[in-house]
Amino acid sequence: MSNNEKDFVKEVTPQAEDFSQWYLDIVLKTEMMDYAPIKGCMAIRPYGYAIWENIQHLLDRRIKETGHKNAYFPLFIPESLLQKEAEHVEGFAPEVALVTQGGNEKLSEKLVVRPTSEAIICEMYARWVQSWRDLPLLINQWCNVVRWEKNTRPFLRTSEFLWQEGHTVHSTEEEAQEETLKMLGVYQEFLENELAIPVIPGQKTEKEKFAGALKTYTIEALMADGKALQAGTSHNLGQHFAKVFEIKFQDKDDELKYAWTTSWGVSTRLIGALIMVHGDDRGLKLPPRVAPVQVVIVPIITKKKRDEVLLRSKEIAEELRGIGLRIELDDREEYSPGWKFNQWEMKGVPLRLEIGPRDLESGGVTAVRRDTGEKSFLPSESIPSQVPLLLQEIQDTLFRQALEFRKRKTFRPVDYNEFKRILEEDRGFLLAHWCGNSRCEEEIKAETKATIRCIPFDRDPEDKGPCLYCQKEGQLVYFARAY
Amino acid sequence: MSNNEKDFVKEVTPQAEDFSQWYLDIVLKTEMMDYAPIKGCMAIRPYGYAIWENIQHLLDRRIKETGHKNAYFPLFIPESLLQKEAEHVEGFAPEVALVTQGGNEKLSEKLVVRPTSEAIICEMYARWVQSWRDLPLLINQWCNVVRWEKNTRPFLRTSEFLWQEGHTVHSTEEEAQEETLKMLGVYQEFLENELAIPVIPGQKTEKEKFAGALKTYTIEALMADGKALQAGTSHNLGQHFAKVFEIKFQDKDDELKYAWTTSWGVSTRLIGALIMVHGDDRGLKLPPRVAPVQVVIVPIITKKKRDEVLLRSKEIAEELRGIGLRIELDDREEYSPGWKFNQWEMKGVPLRLEIGPRDLESGGVTAVRRDTGEKSFLPSESIPSQVPLLLQEIQDTLFRQALEFRKRKTFRPVDYNEFKRILEEDRGFLLAHWCGNSRCEEEIKAETKATIRCIPFDRDPEDKGPCLYCQKEGQLVYFARAY
Numbered sequence: 001m002s003n004n005e006k007d008f009v010k011e012v013t014p015q016a017e018d019f020s021q022w023y024l025d026i027v028l029k030t031e032m033m034d035y036a037p038i039k040g041c042m043a044i045r046p047y048g049y050a051i052w053e054n055i056q057h058l059l060d061r062r063i064k065e066t067g068h069k070n071a072y073f074p075l076f077i078p079e080s081l082l083q084k085e086a087e088h089v090e091g092f093a094p095e096v097a098l099v100t101q102g103g104n105e106k107l108s109e110k111l112v113v114r115p116t117s118e119a120i121i122c123e124m125y126a127r128w129v130q131s132w133r134d135l136p137l138l139i140n141q142w143c144n145v146v147r148w149e150k151n152t153r154p155f156l157r158t159s160e161f162l163w164q165e166g167h168t169v170h171s172t173e174e175e176a177q178e179e180t181l182k183m184l185g186v187y188q189e190f191l192e193n194e195l196a197i198p199v200i201p202g203q204k205t206e207k208e209k210f211a212g213a214l215k216t217y218t219i220e221a222l223m224a225d226g227k228a229l230q231a232g233t234s235h236n237l238g239q240h241f242a243k244v245f246e247i248k249f250q251d252k253d254d255e256l257k258y259a260w261t262t263s264w265g266v267s268t269r270l271i272g273a274l275i276m277v278h279g280d281d282r283g284l285k286l287p288p289r290v291a292p293v294q295v296v297i298v299p300i301i302t303k304k305k306r307d308e309v310l311l312r313s314k315e316i317a318e319e320l321r322g323i324g325l326r327i328e329l330d331d332r333e334e335y336s337p338g339w340k341f342n343q344w345e346m347k348g349v350p351l352r353l354e355i356g357p358r359d360l361e362s363g364g365v366t367a368v369r370r371d372t373g374e375k376s377f378l379p380s381e382s383i384p385s386q387v388p389l390l391l392q393e394i395q396d397t398l399f400r401q402a403l404e405f406r407k408r409k410t411f412r413p414v415d416y417n418e419f420k421r422i423l424e425e426d427r428g429f430l431l432a433h434w435c436g437n438s439r440c441e442e443e444i445k446a447e448t449k450a451t452i453r454c455i456p457f458d459r460d461p462e463d464k465g466p467c468l469y470c471q472k473e474g475q476l477v478y479f480a481r482a483y
Numbered sequence: 484m485s486n487n488e489k490d491f492v493k494e495v496t497p498q499a500e501d502f503s504q505w506y507l508d509i510v511l512k513t514e515m516m517d518y519a520p521i522k523g524c525m526a527i528r529p530y531g532y533a534i535w536e537n538i539q540h541l542l543d544r545r546i547k548e549t550g551h552k553n554a555y556f557p558l559f560i561p562e563s564l565l566q567k568e569a570e571h572v573e574g575f576a577p578e579v580a581l582v583t584q585g586g587n588e589k590l591s592e593k594l595v596v597r598p599t600s601e602a603i604i605c606e607m608y609a610r611w612v613q614s615w616r617d618l619p620l621l622i623n624q625w626c627n628v629v630r631w632e633k634n635t636r637p638f639l640r641t642s643e644f645l646w647q648e649g650h651t652v653h654s655t656e657e658e659a660q661e662e663t664l665k666m667l668g669v670y671q672e673f674l675e676n677e678l679a680i681p682v683i684p685g686q687k688t689e690k691e692k693f694a695g696a697l698k699t700y701t702i703e704a705l706m707a708d709g710k711a712l713q714a715g716t717s718h719n720l721g722q723h724f725a726k727v728f729e730i731k732f733q734d735k736d737d738e739l740k741y742a743w744t745t746s747w748g749v750s751t752r753l754i755g756a757l758i759m760v761h762g763d764d765r766g767l768k769l770p771p772r773v774a775p776v777q778v779v780i781v782p783i784i785t786k787k788k789r790d791e792v793l794l795r796s797k798e799i800a801e802e803l804r805g806i807g808l809r810i811e812l813d814d815r816e817e818y819s820p821g822w823k824f825n826q827w828e829m830k831g832v833p834l835r836l837e838i839g840p841r842d843l844e845s846g847g848v849t850a851v852r853r854d855t856g857e858k859s860f861l862p863s864e865s866i867p868s869q870v871p872l873l874l875q876e877i878q879d880t881l882f883r884q885a886l887e888f889r890k891r892k893t894f895r896p897v898d899y900n901e902f903k904r905i906l907e908e909d910r911g912f913l914l915a916h917w918c919g920n921s922r923c924e925e926e927i928k929a930e931t932k933a934t935i936r937c938i939p940f941d942r943d944p945e946d947k948g949p950c951l952y953c954q955k956e957g958q959l960v961y962f963a964r965a966y
Contacts, residue, residue, distance in 0.1 A: 034607060034610065034611070036557045036606075037561060037603075037606060038557050038561060039585075041557040041559060042557070043555070043557065043603075043607050044554055044555040045554055045611075046622060049553050049554045049555055050552065050553070052555075053553060069529035069532075069533065070532050070533070070536060071526065071527055071528055071529045071532045072527040072645060073519070073527075074519045074521050074526065075524075075596075075627055075629065075643050076524065076580075077521075078521060094586060094587055095586050097582045098584040098585070099580045099582050099583075099596065100581065100582075100583045100584065101580070101581040101583065102579075102580045102581070102631040102642075103577060103578050103579070103580075103633070104576075113596075120519065123519075123520060124517060127517065128517070133817075139529060143627070144558055146558065148585040149586075160557055162555065
């Protein structure tokens with residue numbers, strides 16, 4: 001390793017030294033984002049945005065395959081509309097941005113910049129839903145939302161963020177519940193297969209549910225520092241919004257009935273999850289399915305063989321682009337190969353192909369995996385078949401590693417003391433009995449900063465035990481400190 | 484035609500009676516949009532939004548093929564940033580929405596909801612551009628913007644709208660000018676080939692140029708009522724923004740120089756253009772390349788042959804989906820075929836396939852074109868080859884019809900009197916000599932509501948004549964009343 005290269009790696013704070021600083025070093029130095037001159041806001045730079053575009057592309061397909069269509073609703077919500085649903089306004093009013101002036105005039109009614117769109121969408125749905133024939137109404141939108149956050153962190157919590165929010169209307173309670181769980185399932189499958197992030201699906205407690213929801217479901221992921229991240233939520237809104245916004249329909253039996261609604265969303269926070277689940281001290285490690293660059297080709301240029309090496313590099317780049325892969329050919333001559341290796345490793349490119357005079361002679365390329373560091377030689381004729389296989393292996397390995405990490409970091413403390421000790425030493429998920437009382441939940445949070453992440457779907461109803469806090473009989477839930 | 488069907492068509496005001504009302508009838512009744520309870524804002528419903536998604540998909544590809552990458556910048560711009568460029572703030576300040584409160588507190592500085600993003604983007608670019616190696620910087624963003632408009636009309640002019648805005652930085656004036664014209668060319672090619680809308684490319688006058696630009700270029704389209712629509716613009720911003728935002732770079736000669744910037748955009752206004760260029764009294768006529776539904780299949784269900792007809796309809800739908808077409812199979816049994824024909828005609832679906840017992844017997848389907856009303860019989864085996872050909876023919880016909888209409892509606896008035904007469908009787912484009920003086924331009928606008936749409940690229944410099952207004956020697960420009 002040359003001095004240059006050491007400096008390069010040194011730019012990133014090691015995870016073990018300061019995970020939080022490591023995260024900030026990564027997002028800035030890989031040029032995923034930059035801070036903007038507005039409190040808590042960021043500019044998402046092309047390298048970060050390309051990940052979001054891949055997420056959008058892969059998730060949008062699933063949203064459409066499950067029968068939803070995209071639409072677009074206004075950015076602004078009249079304050080009076082937000083106030084209609086009591087719990088909803090209580091949850092969101094403290095963190096909204098308000099427009100009070102428009103076109104040089106003071107507005108007669110303040111406009112809320114949407115923190116989420118239930119209010120404006122339900123207002124429109126009340127007009128569009130008349131009969132059972134109009135149901136189910138299955139709509140999604142991709143947009144920006146604003147929540148005036150006190151403590152912000154790039155991608156994880158920003159005053160403005162990008163997301164998708166699905167909003168559906170159904171004629172029966174059962175159908176709304178089915179939709180709520182179906183979309184949570186879509187999120188789980190999407191995170192596990194595309195982002196290589198294993199998640200625990202479950203229900204939120206009353207205390208942690210969405211403001212205005214009947215029931216909130218969540219998928220929870222574990223970051224490399226042992227903290228949990230809520231990666232996506234799906235809400236059964238019951239008839240709460242239908243009743244205050246008057247979403248009614250003439251049913252087949254000719255009766256006028258209130259409808260049942262749901263909403264569900266994931267956001268640019270997923271980019272933060274990708275970074276914190278897979279990254280290491282050398283930088284990002286992006287799963288091939290969402291990596292902006294799946295393969296970087298680095299020609300090892302020597303004076304003698306310069307043209308041959310460059311020509312062969314271009315041929316391989318074209319060949320791989322031809323089979324639909326996202327390829328970067330880094331033929332800049334002002335940087336050394338070693339410098340480029342480090343840079344592309346930091347940017348988390350899953351696979352590097354090196355092509356030098358010796359590779360030319362041997363009739364192939366050297367392939368280096370970002371996940372394991374493993375090197376292999378690929379004979380020319382095998383490149384178009386081997387590269388996709390290697391990428392699939394990397395995708396699978398990242399998922400397996402994350403799953404193994406989560407298993408290793410999931411604990412079953414025997415009592416509250418052990419619970420607190422684990423939180424201090426290891427963090428991770430703590431599967432423990434809880435009596436179901438919000439009071440215990442709140443005390444535990446106040447004393448340990450750990451919250452109930454979810455009541456898991458797969459808990460064994462027979463597995464009962466004393467509540468971590470009050471000793472009354474309880475059932476298993478996942479606790480963790482969380483982002 | 485049954486009574487029912489007559490009523491259906493009657494719902495739309497004829498163009499000749501009231502073009503403006505025809506337009507509003509169409510956008511509401513085809514469920515492209517609905518009015519929202521916020522002044523000048525609308526909800527874009529799935530049928531309208533699907534057109535926008537197709538536009539995004541087809542244009543985004545072109546933006547990327549020309550070397551640009553997507554990114555995302557904040558929605559909010561501190562008021563002081565917007566004020567940096569004098570002409571820019573003068574142009575936009577009167578129509579901005581202002582956020583003055585966030586998270587229950589009064590903000591120390593008001594935030595402008597972006598009306599366009601030059602200010603915030605240039606602020607970020609000043610940090611990212613250091614050396615000639617960082618140039619050109621070629622970034623685009625898809626987002627929402629807000630301009631507090633007094634007179635609004637769905638898609639054409641709304642307080643919030645969706646668009647893309649490209650923002651680029653270059654090391655030389657020549658390169659910035661080349662980029663500006665290149666992107667105008669991309670817009671022209673995109674509108675003509677995908678939206679089937681012929682446009683006239685040219686330069687805006689000083690009076691009509693973008694607030695803060697050195698030069699603004701435009702593509703101008705002619706609507707069916709003879710009014711012009713500015714369909715896209717591309718601005719050479721000179722060093723105006725680079726100087727006030729301090730976008731400087733170390734050039735190859737080691738000197739520190741101000742950069743040159745450009746910006747260019749098209750918006751959801753293009754959906755309005757599609758409606759007004761191609762639509763007729765029966766409704767929309769969508770070009771196949773951007774139609775949400777390219778082919779609707781309507782089974783003609785009779786008691787005897789119900790199952791056979793439905794089965795065959797499904798087979799054909801699957802076959803056509805298999806070759807990548809967007810297909811709707813309308814097998815609802817609560818509506819008559821006639822009602823469906825009308826509905827899908829109103830929605831502008833380019834091609835209808837009817838499958839009834841007689842078609843089954845003859846071993847094929849009846850195809851009906853939306854553009855010409857022409858019917859033809861397609862034998863089963865020819866469907867997968869003939870349908871794409873028919874769609875291409877419809878695409879070509881729509882463009883040709885629009886081009887012929889524009890030619891017919893382009894006039895060369897001999898004097899100001901004829902100019903005024905044509906504007907009253909025919910509207911259309913008026914190609915007339917203009918001396919270059921803003922004063923004449925303003926007087927003409929005040930007296931006739933006609934503005935100079937553009938100084939066309941292809942004008943013959945030898946074709947000189949007396950200015951329409953002052954009789955001094957002038958050159959040819961396009962005048963029109965415009966949206």
